[in-house]
Amino acid sequence: MQTKDLLKIYRWKMKQIAIITLHSIEPNYGNCLQNYAVQNVFNSLGFDASTELYRNKYFYKKDFFKMLILKLSFGLVPRTDERYNSYCKKLSFQKFYDKYIKSITHRKATDISGKYDYFSVGSDQVWNYKWYKGDDCSRFLLSFIDSPNKIAFSPSFGVESIDDNWREVYANELSKFKAISVREKAGAEIIKQLTGRNATVIADPTMLLTKDEWNKISKKPNGAEEKGYVLTYFLSPMSSEAQERLEEVSKGLKVYKLNDSEDTVVGKAGPSEFIWLFEHANLILTDSFHACVFSFLFGKPFIVFDRNGNGLNMNSRIETLLHTFHLERKYANSRLENDVWEHDYTEGYKQLEIERKKAIKFLKEALGVN
Structure with missing residues (x-):
């Protein structure tokens, strides 16, 4: 048989x-x-x-x-x-x-x-x-x-x-x-x-899949740089605060904007390319829940902003995510001490195994x- x-x-x-x-x-x-x-x-x-x-x-x-x-x-x-x-x-x-x-x-x-x-x-x-x-x-x-x-x-x-x-x-x-x-x-x-x-x-x-499991379906976008770029993924228009922070942290680095449909590299990105871009980014700026998830899973520095025009607070699922995995400092308006480039998620990964x-x-x- x-x-x-x-x-x-x-x-x-x-x-x-x-x-x-x-x-x-x-x-x-x-x-x-x-x-x-x-x-x-x-x-x-x-x-x-x-x-x-x-x-x-x-x-x-x-x-x-x-x-x-x-x-x-x-x-x-x-x-x-x-x-x-x-x-x-x-x-x-x-x-x-x-x-x-x-x-x-x-x-x-x-x-x-x-x-x-x-x-x-x-x-x-x-x-x-x-x-x-x-x-x-x-x-x-x-x-x-x-x-x-x-x-x-x-x-x-x-x-x-x-x-x-x-x-x-x-x-x-x-x-x-x-x-x-x-x-x-x-x-x-x-x-x-x-x-x-x-x-x-x-x-x-x-979050129940490991980064190695996600890597199995990762795919490099045509023309993408292997390293040295800042990735942004915003589901609402970037606020002036987010734009100012991007200009501050991206000096000397390439910027890929995932929602820029005119970008010849990331404008065509599917789910597999999405994973690759997070895996290889130097830093991520976002207002997206799943962008926070993949930044955390791949051990990347990230900053999460409020949705522009959606009130002062993040939605509950992002709040729960940041609180559960000891990532509150990564919220742009947390008022907590945070080195933008810091990505020591040791305590978060311990909690991830529990979850x-x-x-x-x-x-x-x-x-x-x-």
């Missing part, structure tokens, strides 16, 4: 688990990489994990080739680096999903109760009601699944409280979960208020793994 046949038999005997998570049409590094991490954690526990996607799986690929055909055949699409890089970036994401994430695609939420042994929602901001449209609410609260084996793997609400119009829906559906973990303390407080249950606060799934064991313990208990 051939190896591939033995592998099929082995997978057939494995318990099946469905991952239900966010999946944006527009490329999203954090969402994509947490999906990869969730899948790999479940696989390491002996499950055959599949992501249930609710979109056109090949949107990126079709969109790219449509643009290419129009440009080459009719000249209807003007050639600009920004537009070209944007489509190349989408294609990079598509290739990553095709290569690394096992998925099944649906146009809308369907009852998949009989297809899997367990169902997991998370991570990312799957419970942020402000994003819900159409059937999204039922999808991410798993109300369309009739099974006692529903768990929440480190999801985030992304808000400090639930609007009154949604409280009853959340309370009713969350009470049906076998086990609930969340990514931040504010989420645990919301669960307690809504259901009376104690949710376990665990690390983001991206990894805590997360695996939660999952094993939730999934009945010995």
Whole structure:
């Protein structure tokens, strides 16, 4: 019997688990990489994990080739680096999903109760009601699944409280979960208020993989310098404070701005290139949760700023991250003594091992793994 046949038999005997998570049409590094991490954690526990996607799986690929055909055949699409890089970036994401994430695609939420042994929602901001449209609410609260084996793997609400119009829906559906973990303390407080249950606060799934595991899927962007650069990744427009700090620390160094779609090096970067850029950066400036995560995992100096135009404080998940791993000094407005280039995360790594064991313990208990 051939190896591939033995592998099929082995997978057939494995318990099946469905991952239900966010999946944006527009490329999203954090969402994509947490999906990869969730899948790999479940696989390491002996499950055959599949992501249930609710979109056109090949949107990126079709969109790219449509643009290419129009440009080459009719000249209807003007050639600009920004537009070209944007489509190349989408294609990079598509290739990553095709290569690394096992998925099944649906146009809308369907009852998949009989297809899997367990169902997991998370991570990312799957419970942020402000994003819900159409059937999204039922999808991410798993109300369309009739099974006692529903768990929440480190999801985030992304808000400090639930609007009154949604409280009853959340309370009713969350009470049906076998086990609930969340990514931040504010989420645990919301669960307690809504259901009376104690949710376990665990690390983001991206932190459960080691830097060596992430290096396996790392890929150098074409033309990128091996060292000697400052990397920025901002999800909101850079504030004047962040811009001033960048000018101060980048003297004599190359600057790569990950969200600069006109940059010929990083403008096309997919998830694998994202990892490489963090791995090799001298310093990172950001307002992104996952940028903080990968800076920490790779032992890089970083500074995290508030989102521009989003109030004075960071959101809860970044606060929880910095506090848990003794990184508060890396917050630009912490008023704590901090050498920008310092990156001694010894105490943080000790806590990381504790948090990894805590997360695996939660999952094993939730999934009945010995």
